[in-house]
Amino acid sequence: MITDININLSQWPFRRLPLDETPELVEKLHRNGITQAWAGSFDGVLHRDVAGVNSRLANECGLHGEGILIPSGSVNPMLPDWQDDVRRCHEQHGMRSIRINPNYHGYKLNDPICDELFQQVVTHKLIVQLVLKMEDVRTHFPLMMVPTVDMTPLSDLIQRHPDVRLILMNNYNTLRGETLSKAAQAENVYFDISHAEQVGALEKITKSVPYEKLLFGSHAPFFYLEAALLKFKESELGETITRAIQFKNAERLLNEP
Amino acid sequence: MIWDLHGHFSGVDGATVDERIARLMEYADRMGVERQVFFMGWPWSRDPTPEEFRKQNDQVLQAISHWHDRAFGFAYLNGRYPKESLAELERCVADGPMVGVKLWVSFKCSDRKIDPIIVRCGELKAAIYQHTWLKVQGNSPGESTPTDLAILARRHRSVPIICGHTGGDWTRGIRAVRAEKNVSIGIGGSEPTAGFVEMAVRELGADRVIYGSDIGGRSYASQLAKVQGADIPAADREQILGLNLKRMLTPILNAKGMKR
Numbered sequence: 001m002i003t004d005i006n007i008n009l010s011q012w013p014f015r016r017l018p019l020d021e022t023p024e025l026v027e028k029l030h031r032n033g034i035t036q037a038w039a040g041s042f043d044g045v046l047h048r049d050v051a052g053v054n055s056r057l058a059n060e061c062g063l064h065g066e067g068i069l070i071p072s073g074s075v076n077p078m079l080p081d082w083q084d085d086v087r088r089c090h091e092q093h094g095m096r097s098i099r100i101n102p103n104y105h106g107y108k109l110n111d112p113i114c115d116e117l118f119q120q121v122v123t124h125k126l127i128v129q130l131v132l133k134m135e136d137v138r139t140h141f142p143l144m145m146v147p148t149v150d151m152t153p154l155s156d157l158i159q160r161h162p163d164v165r166l167i168l169m170n171n172y173n174t175l176r177g178e179t180l181s182k183a184a185q186a187e188n189v190y191f192d193i194s195h196a197e198q199v200g201a202l203e204k205i206t207k208s209v210p211y212e213k214l215l216f217g218s219h220a221p222f223f224y225l226e227a228a229l230l231k232f233k234e235s236e237l238g239e240t241i242t243r244a245i246q247f248k249n250a251e252r253l254l255n256e257p
Numbered sequence: 258m259i260w261d262l263h264g265h266f267s268g269v270d271g272a273t274v275d276e277r278i279a280r281l282m283e284y285a286d287r288m289g290v291e292r293q294v295f296f297m298g299w300p301w302s303r304d305p306t307p308e309e310f311r312k313q314n315d316q317v318l319q320a321i322s323h324w325h326d327r328a329f330g331f332a333y334l335n336g337r338y339p340k341e342s343l344a345e346l347e348r349c350v351a352d353g354p355m356v357g358v359k360l361w362v363s364f365k366c367s368d369r370k371i372d373p374i375i376v377r378c379g380e381l382k383a384a385i386y387q388h389t390w391l392k393v394q395g396n397s398p399g400e401s402t403p404t405d406l407a408i409l410a411r412r413h414r415s416v417p418i419i420c421g422h423t424g425g426d427w428t429r430g431i432r433a434v435r436a437e438k439n440v441s442i443g444i445g446g447s448e449p450t451a452g453f454v455e456m457a458v459r460e461l462g463a464d465r466v467i468y469g470s471d472i473g474g475r476s477y478a479s480q481l482a483k484v485q486g487a488d489i490p491a492a493d494r495e496q497i498l499g500l501n502l503k504r505m506l507t508p509i510l511n512a513k514g515m516k517r
């Protein structure tokens with residue numbers, strides 16, 4: 001039993017990916033023991049008709065998700081009337097989380113708009129999936145080089161919004177030092193493991209982040225799903241920690257009121 | 258069978274290389290990696306003097322001295338010092354236990370000054386691993402691209418050369434070396450982006466694709482996933498994971514009487 005909190009549907013704008021058709025991706029997830037997957041949409045990174053993106057995402061999860069896909073809608077607070085996208089995610093689509101890409105959408109974590117977004121999220125009791133980057137900045141398309149999200153303001157943001165349940169996605173090497181330790185200590189902040197690197201990566205991460213804060217995430221189909229799965233072969237974590245990262249922590253997070 | 262082309266002594270604790278390689282081999286065991294290539298010691302030196310690369314090679318020689326059945330060493334050289342690099346090649350490969358060379362970021366491999374090293378490697382049947390990247394922000398001054406490597410390969414058509422990292426941006430890297438049949442690609446040391454190995458097999462053929470991890474900065478998990486997660490025939494997977502590297506190293510291993 002595994003809950004993957006980091007997959008995307010639809011197509012990456014810069015190349016076709018092997019599993020960017022939902023039925024094929026779902027089949028692969030099934031085959032590898034993924035019993036629940038929180039799905040965002042690649043379209044949400046660049047498209048401006050975000051309401052359309054989220055409608056398609058919800059429909060796709062319903063049509064092809066075979067009961068394992070949970071949609072996580074995109075919100076871009078730089079667009080007019082973005083508040084209604086938040087409302088629709090919650091009220092119309094019954095979503096439990098939203099996904100945000102501040103670097104692609106053009107705002108910083110210390111911008112007032114980010115505070116307003118986090119207030120809306122609390123109102124609608126949504127989880128925030130904050131994506132720090134989508135791909136290695138060294139391999140971006142030359143006309144579209146997007147820096148990784150600047151995490152310097154994160155500690156203050158968390159302090160101002162302690163009730164927001166926040167997942168830091170694609171975070172490895174972006175969070176370090178005091179910013180990492182403060183985030184790890186915050187009650188409602190979680191980390192996905194999709195980008196965790198070095199030999200024995202999970203053994204190392206559990207030394208700096210409590211295992212109760214770690215969530216299985218693959219970043220599939222952009223990454224090979226096996227990259228996340230094999231991390232559990234490379235690190236010897238024991239059953240309790242493995243189960244916590246693979247599904248217990250996500251289950252607890254999703255069921256929090 | 259998994260033979261890993263690309264490993265360093267980073268990512269684990271240990272005051273000595275002996276301690277570090279022992280720790281790294283525990284991870285190799287867990288992941289089924291039978292053979293591991295190591296090159297470069299520490300601290301990192303991007304443009305090593307002859308004294309520095311000799312010291313780093315000493316570290317590798319020490320590390321592999323207790324792991325002859327599992328670990329191979331490649332000699333770290335610097336094309337900016339061809340004479341000293343040739344002498345180091347003799348010390349570590351011709352007269353020592355190492356079976357290949359590593360060229361990093363100090364000197365563009367398209368420069369003809371590097372040719373004597375390549376020629377001598379060809380004579381010794383030593384593997385040649387040349388780091389390459391294609392950074393959209395721009396490479397460092399001496400850092401080679403796959404296009405640089407293709408220029409080098411055209412001058413030495415009978416010498417097998419490995420295009421390290423496939424340029425990172427593998428969509429361009431694969432194309433850059435596609436026409437040079439003596440070039441294989443090393444797929445390690447980049448994010449496990451899906452489609453990499455599928456494109457490599459389609460454009461180059463499985464026999465020109467070599468698995469490597471770049472441990473300990475990278476994980477075995479993310480790098481093995483590129484092969485184990487790729488939608489390719491099982492026979493291609495076996496070639497990439499070990500058979501291709503074994504085939505490349507067999508002549509020099511035989512010449513040295515080393516176990517294959």
